[in-house]
Amino acid sequence: MSKDFPTAGFVIGIGASAGGLQALESFFGSLPPDPKSAFVVVQHLSPDFRSLMVELLQRRTQLSVCVIENSTALELNSVYMLPPGSTVSLQGQRLLLEERQESAVDYPVNHFFLSLAQQKCDRAIGILLSGTGRDGTEGLKAINRAGGIALVQSQETAQFRAMPGPPVSSGLVDEILSPEELARAVCDIIRYTAAQTSLSAIATPLLPAHKLAQILEILQQQQNSDFSQYKLGTLHRRITHRLLLSKVDTVDQYIEHLKTTPKEVKNLRQDLLIGATRFFRDPNLWSVLQTEVLPGLLERLQPGQPLRIWVSACSTGEEAYSLAIAVDEIIKQTERHHPVKIFATDIDQEALTIASQGSYADTIVRDVDAKRLDHYFIPQGSAYQVKKFIRTQVVFASHDLTKxxxxxxxxxxxxxxxxxxxxxxxxxxxxxxxxxxxxxxGVLILGPSEHLGTVCCHAFLCIDQHWKIFRKRRDVKLPLSRLIQSPAKRAVALPKQPKTMRSPYEGMLASIFKLRFGERPTTCLLVNTSGQILHIFLNTAQLLEFPLGKLNTNILDIISPTLKIPVSTALHRAKRDQQSVFYSDIQLPELDAPQHMNLWVGSAETNKAMSNDSLIVLLEQVTIADSTKPASELDFNPCSDLSQQIRELEFELQQTRKNLQTSIEEMETANEEQQATNEELLAANEELQSTNEELQSVNEELYTVNAENQERIEQLIELSTDIDNLLQSTDIGVVFLDNSLSIRRFTPAATQVFNFRPG
Structure with missing residues (x-):
């Protein structure tokens, strides 16, 4: 006998397509007679054929199976089947039917799952069975983010794997099971939740505080996520769901399971990160923003000043892009041109990856009107991508708002x-x-059910109480309290860095240079072949100048500007000729007339061939009286040295230009051909995709009809066998005639009266 459906009762939505009949029979065949919940089956059916799903499923279950009618009231232990050519949604405790629109996107599973997530939240269970296409993916994500349970049929048991596949890759599926295991998991969830509710009434929690602290400590240690200050109801509910799906019996077993299974820790963290969002959620809020908030913000900006917006806990990015679109529309209306920079943050890295791509399923047509779709999105098969000029305004980053x-x-x-x-x-x-x-x-926007609290309310002016829009007061500052620390956090001792051992002879270098060069200012360096300084031996000449900012160790960037050309030329010749280079009489404007510089560049290895790794650069400030030229010494002549280097570089540049021009011409030709080919392929792809979707829909419907007919044929064969056995065993003589009075068949007893011979 059916019962009135309780407000806190579970509603299980089941989506299926091709191959779903066998999975549905296995699922309902594994359910007990009294699961204390209601089931709504959304199966892709052809509107051109009468469906036999009700009769076929009724043979497999003791639950009441019926076709949904408009405004059907839910009852416990009942199964409701979607009729062909319709879509269904949940409103309160009733199922509302709508005629399926030919021009609309044909995703009836998504349509019901979205309404189920909105109406039942944590009392919703979504199950996706065998089928083709992507129907059900977005709805299953919505159920998961609303606090419900998202389950899919395992790939091994599904005849068609396309429908269960995409939700698995999204990471928002709680469990992947066979139809029989799905039935047992649903019963366990319902039974455990009922037990938790009854124990809560007598103040005996199933998850004691010390065990909850152990679980949160594991999350802190393995995932660096602190949930210790989240509401207990959310934590209990989410952890209980994971405990049930992990097939353990007690909380202690689940804690041990977490310690040995990093994947389960990741799944639990993902469940606790609730990311319910969609484009232009709460349309009236966006109207208030575009009429009362955004125009005022733009008016207060200075010419050319950027508008800076932060969307915290952005999840998969729908709200951030919605804000970017809303701001763009207001800028065009008011003709106030300002750069826009939107920062969107979240701690869920997987959600940020989806957000940065800006690609969403075509179910967004329910939330984004046709004009915005045309102007701000690019259709890509069964998805829409946000256009680049909007995506470039939004910067996504990982950030923990609580810290x-x-x-x-x-x-x-x-x-x-x-x-x-x-x-x-x-x-x-x-x-x-x-x-x-x-x-x-500045303006702060909170959720409709949120408030500022008594401590912070005096720091804001209320713009809209219903939509919780506030403006920061100019003259009020709130002290930033110390961050709330979780008991799970522990101080981590940093390993001590071992002290590098210095050679006892390094300290003698300064004395050696003093003996060799006396009191003359000298700079001596070790550089690699790219000019990067590896070691500074001496710098009494003070020729090195380290600029502010990021450290740059290239000798040509930090040496005195007058010495860049001679040092560059000497390094080039030393590498090219594989021998030492010595320049003298290098005049510096900052030195007095009788003083000049000597430059020596040579290999870092003594009495060996030129090293390919490092060079020694030595600069010595001397006076004309001190200068004695050895035979190998060269006066620095920038004209001759540079002209040779310039000729070599010009020849290389000329050859590079010719090669580049040839490559550009070839690339332009190839690009034109590829563009023409690409346009043809795009046109052909659109036609093939449209045809494929039609064929896929027809195939699903035909497969379902075929499965129903196969079931009916099996029933007829059984019935025919039963009749044959009955006729063979009866002692009554019976003769069957057709309309032409020709004999069709007879019983064995009839041969005793008539002279019949079987043949």
Missing amino acids: NPGFSQMHLVSCRNLLIYMQPPLQEQVIKLLHFSLAPQ
Whole structure:
């Protein structure tokens, strides 16, 4: 007997396509008679054929199986089948039918799963079975992000693997099981949740505080994620789901399972990172932003000043791109041209990867109107990609909002539906960090169910109480309290760096140079063949100047500008001729008239062939009276040395230009041919894709009809066998005639009356 459906009851949505009949029969055949929940099956069916799904499934289960009618009320222990040519959505405790539009995107599974996630949240279970196409992927993600359970059929047991495949790769699936195991998992979840509810009524939690602390400590150590200040209800619910799906019986067993299974720790962290988002969520909020908030922000900007926006906890990026589109529309309306820079952050690296690509399933047509789709998106098969001029305005980065502000002087900060998962101390800390990030009179947007709290409310003016839009006061500062530390955190001792041992003879180098050069200023360096300084032996000549900023160790960048040409030429000749180079009489403007520089560049290895690794550069300041020229000494003549080097470089440049011009011409020709070919391929691909989608839809429908007919044929064969056995065993003589009075068949007893011979 059916019962009224409770508000806290589970609703299980099941999506299937080609090959789904066998999976559905196995699933419902494994359920107990009283699962205490309702099941809604959304199967791709052809509107041109009568479906036999109700009759076929009713043979496999004791649950009541019926076709959905408009405004059908849910009942416990019932299975509701979607009729052909319709879509269904959940509203409250009723199922609403709509006629499927021919021009609309044909994703009935997604349509129901999205409404299921919105209406039932953590009491929703979505299951995706065998089928082709991508229907159900976005809906399953929505169920997971809303706190529900997302399950898919394993690839090994699915006849068609296309539908269960994409959700698995997204990382938002709780478990991958066979149909029989899916049925047992659903029953375990419902039974365990009911037990938890009954124990909560007598204040006996299934997850004690000390065991919860152990689990959070494992998350902190292995995933560097601190959830200690999240609300207990969210933590209990999510951890309980993972415990059930891990097939362990107790919390202690689950803790041991976490310690030995890093993948499960990652899955648990992913479950706790709730990322529910979509384009232009809450349309009325966006109307308020475009009429009351954004125009005022643009008016207060100086000419050419960029508009800076921060979207915290951005998940997969839909809200960040929505803001970019909304700002672009207002800039065009007001004709106030300002650069726009939007910073979008999250701690979920997988979600950030999806966001940075800017590609979303075509189910976004429910949230983005046709005009915006045409102007801001590029269709790509079964997906839409945000256009490049919008994507370049958004910078995605990993950032933990609970630890530091991250940004400053922001004109608008959006932090929607994140505080609701945090305990009050952490909420207060996050609001203070957001307040610090805002520029004077900057705007803060929270979720509709969130508030500033008593400590921080005086620091903001309320713009819209319903949509929780606030403006930062000019004259109020909130002290940033010390970060809340989790008990799971432990100080980590850094390993001590071993001290490098210096040779006792290194200290003698200065004395040796003094004996050789006396009091004359000298600079001596060891450089590699690229001019990078490896070691500085002496710099009493003070010829090295290290500029501010990033350290640069190239000798030509830090030596005195007047010496760049002679040093560069000497290094070039030393490498080319494989011998030492000595220049004298190098005049420097900063030296007095009788003084000049001597330059020596040679191999770092003595009495050996020229080394390919390092060179010694020695610069000595001398007076004319001290100078005595050895036979190998050369006066530095920049004209002759540079002219030879320039001729070599010019020849190389000329050859490079010729090769480059030839390559450019070949590339241009090839590019034109590829563009023409690409246009033809794009046109052909669009036609093939459209044809493929039609054939795929027809194939799914025909496969389902064929599966139903196979079931009916098996029933007819069984019935025919039963009749044959009955006729063979009866003692009554019976003769069967057709319309022409020809004998069709007879029983063995009839041969005793008539002279019949079988043949």
